[in-house]
Amino acid sequence: MKNFRGYNQVGELCRGGRVAPVFWRCEAVLGQLVFDPSGDLFTCFEAAGQDKAKIGRYFPEVEIDAARLQQWTSLNSFESPSCSACRFRFTCASGCPWHIVGQGVTECLPIEEELDLAWNHFAPVLMRRLADQPSNPRAP
Numbered sequence: 001m002k003n004f005r006g007y008n009q010v011g012e013l014c015r016g017g018r019v020a021p022v023f024w025r026c027e028a029v030l031g032q033l034v035f036d037p038s039g040d041l042f043t044c045f046e047a048a049g050q051d052k053a054k055i056g057r058y059f060p061e062v063e064i065d066a067a068r069l070q071q072w073t074s075l076n077s078f079e080s081p082s083c084s085a086c087r088f089r090f091t092c093a094s095g096c097p098w099h100i101v102g103q104g105v106t107e108c109l110p111i112e113e114e115l116d117l118a119w120n121h122f123a124p125v126l127m128r129r130l131a132d133q134p135s136n137p138r139a140p
C-alpha cells in the first residue's frame, strides 16, 4: 500500500501534512520519449514497438506527429474526457494512458476502496494527533 497515492495522501493528511493534487498518471503523458531500435519514438515503455503508440521517429530524421503526441499529453486530471467529472481525479489522475490510447478504455483503479482502507488505517494516527493538540484558545 505504501506506493499507492491515495494511501499516501490520506497518511500525510492524518499526520498534519499537506497534500498536493495529482495531475498526471505517469511519465508517458509528461513528454517522456522512448527510443526503440528500429528508429521509432514512443512515450510509454509498455507500449514501445506498438504501432498505435508510435508518436514519431528519430531515424533517419526526427519527426514527431503532434496529433499523436497530443493524444498522450492530454490525458490528465483536467482534460481526460472520461475523468473530468470524477471526484477521485486529483488522486487517480486518469487511467493507464496506454490502455486509453491503445484500446480506447479507461480502467478505473479501485481508488475508493484504497482511500477507505487508508482512512481506517490512519484513523488512530489522526485521533492521537487531534488529542495531543492544545485546545483552541478562542474556543468558548
Ligand code: SF4
Binding pocket: 082, 083, 086, 087, 088, 089, 090, 092, 093, 094, 095, 106, 107, 108, 109, 111
Ligand atoms: S477513478 Fe476512473 S474516472 Fe476517476 S480519475 Fe481514475 S480513471 Fe478517471
